[in-house]
Amino acid sequence: MSNRKRAVIIGGGIAGVQAASSLKEMDVTLISNEPFLPYYRMRIEEILGGKDVQSLYIHPRDWYEEKGIEYLEGNVSLIEKDAVLLDDGKRVPFDRLLIATGSQARRLELPGDRKESFVLRTASDAIALRKVLENADSFTVVGGGLLGLEAAYAAACDFHIPVNVIETAPYILPRQLDEDSAILLQKKLAENGVSVIVSGEIESADDHFVYLKDGRKVQSAVLCFSVGVNPGKDIAAASGIATDRGILVDSHLRTSMENVWAAGDAVQLGDRTFGLAVYAREMGIAAASSMMGEAVDYVPSEPSALLKVGGIDVVSLGLLRGEKIVEASGDTRKTFYVEDGILKGAILINDKASMMKVKAMIGREYGRA
Ligand SMILES: Cc1cc2nc3c(=O)[nH]c(=O)nc-3n(C[C@H](O)[C@H](O)[C@H](O)COP(=O)(O)OP(=O)(O)OC[C@H]3O[C@@H](n4cnc5c(N)ncnc54)[C@H](O)[C@@H]3O)c2cc1C
Known part of the structure; x- marks a missing residue:
């Protein structure tokens, strides 16, 4: 043995x-x-x-x-x-x-008589969603986080049907972006067939629409939750x-x-x-x-997110707190977050090439690259 x-x-x-x-x-x-x-x-x-x-x-x-x-x-x-x-x-x-x-994946219990809703967590979920989207005339994603946006963008590109994203916060990706960067991204999404509805509080849903508390109704033949x-x-x-x-x-x-x-x-x-x-x-x-018996302390690395939506690279690094310093030129926008002179985090729009350099600067004195 x-x-x-x-x-x-x-x-x-x-x-x-x-x-x-x-x-x-x-x-x-x-x-x-x-x-x-x-x-x-x-x-x-x-x-x-x-x-x-x-x-x-x-x-x-x-x-x-x-x-x-x-x-x-x-x-x-x-x-x-x-x-x-x-x-x-x-x-x-x-x-x-x-x-x-x-x-x-979490689901929300929505009032109303909607019979079916989806999540996107496993390959089996994706296969089931593809099957219904092939014959649908609209798609709504509840949740404007990273995964929700990626799913919405993919569906808009693949099925060419109206796609909506409903987000409760005043702008998308509130944990990863500031409002100006989010608005830029929302515009790009709209150009690619994804309408983002912000500050959208859902009241109920049936098999055709999602109804919002402010009276709007959103065409939703297929509904997918992306709420964490x-x-x-x-x-x-x-x-x-x-x-x-x-x-x-x-x-x-x-x-x-x-x-x-x-x-x-x-x-x-x-x-x-x-x-x-x-x-x-x-x-x-x-x-x-x-x-295996080695004494290693696990220390999580700094939070970071990388997303590509509508042809735009979005990188969010570290902690988004402190004074905001924006460098914008053409399609590129860099937002740095500085606290007590130390770089805490950054958002890079259309500038993936700087990601590793900026990541290495986090925790160091800002401006001393
Ligand atoms: C669509 C999508 C896009 C994503 N995009 C990103 C991204 O861009 N960047 C990023 O950092 N993260 C992303 N994530 C998140 C990332 O996928 C997860 O953080 C990661 O998969 C977690 O890995 P894990 O091994 O802990 O768990 P999982 O990948 O969830 O694997 C757990 C496995 O355990 C199995 N299991 C559970 N219970 C049992 C049981 N009792 N018996 C046997 N097997 C069991 C599950 O079925 C599953 O296969 C994304 C997730 C999704 C769904």
Whole structure:
């Protein structure tokens, strides 16, 4: 019998796959409840345009075999102290366990008699959405965040139908942009067939329209929610692991249960939950190190977002607080946020080339590049 430790990972998303490829000298089993090999979740809107899921696979099936990673399709329903239980009754023993169960898209309960609504979180969601959009005459996305805008833009390009985005805030991407940059982006979206409705409070919905509190009605044959995610903490909570909004971890990404770690969207570190691929990847690496016995403190990198909408690159870096300093020329606009002389964050419109340079300047004295 092998003396190697047996590591089990629940969830074949970015955190899970990253951890599986980072773990060394262990027998690794990766368990996923999706009917596909792990794929690039961030690119599922390409499925709306006709791509098949297989073209988004992170690795081909051979890769798992060559790496000695056992890939198991199944849904974990319970974690015991040294094994996980699957829905089909199978018991998979572990010495070290990583919970990388990601998150689930939220939906809103809308008054009215609308029968069907969608979310865009998995490849299966994208396939279902594509099917209805093929025969629809309008599409509405509730939520003007990064994912909502990407979905709206993709649908407008692929289906050439009126697309609306309803956002409750006074402008889109309020966490990543200032109002002037948001207005610039809204204009570009409008040129590409996406109408953005800001300060839009929904009152109700039926199968044809969404009705707003101010009396407007928005044509919505197909409706998709993009209103954030809930960390996937349910099986951890049901198994007696400490949770709050997400699965609680310490700085080594250990949960409250011995030999059990967690990483990615499912995690809560202090009072912070995550929801971005960059953190899932970082945590996958850090959790693997910690599972191999190395004492690494996980420190999340500065928040950043990169979006391309209507041909415009939008980069949002660091913290958007402090004094605003704008440099604009032609189509390019850079907004720097400076506090006590230190560069805290920046928004770059149409200037992706400066991203790495500006990122490196964050935390340093502004103007001393
Ligand atoms: C359309 C879209 C676009 C995005 N764009 C960006 C972007 O541009 N930039 C960015 O940083 N982030 C983006 N994100 C967010 C990013 O995809 C997530 O932050 C990232 O996928 C989180 O990785 P994860 O490994 O924690 O979880 P996930 O990728 O959600 O993977 C978790 C996996 O675990 C499986 N699972 C859950 N429970 C069980 C169980 N009980 N048993 C077995 N398997 C289970 C799930 O089905 C899933 O396959 C986007 C997300 C979406 C949906």
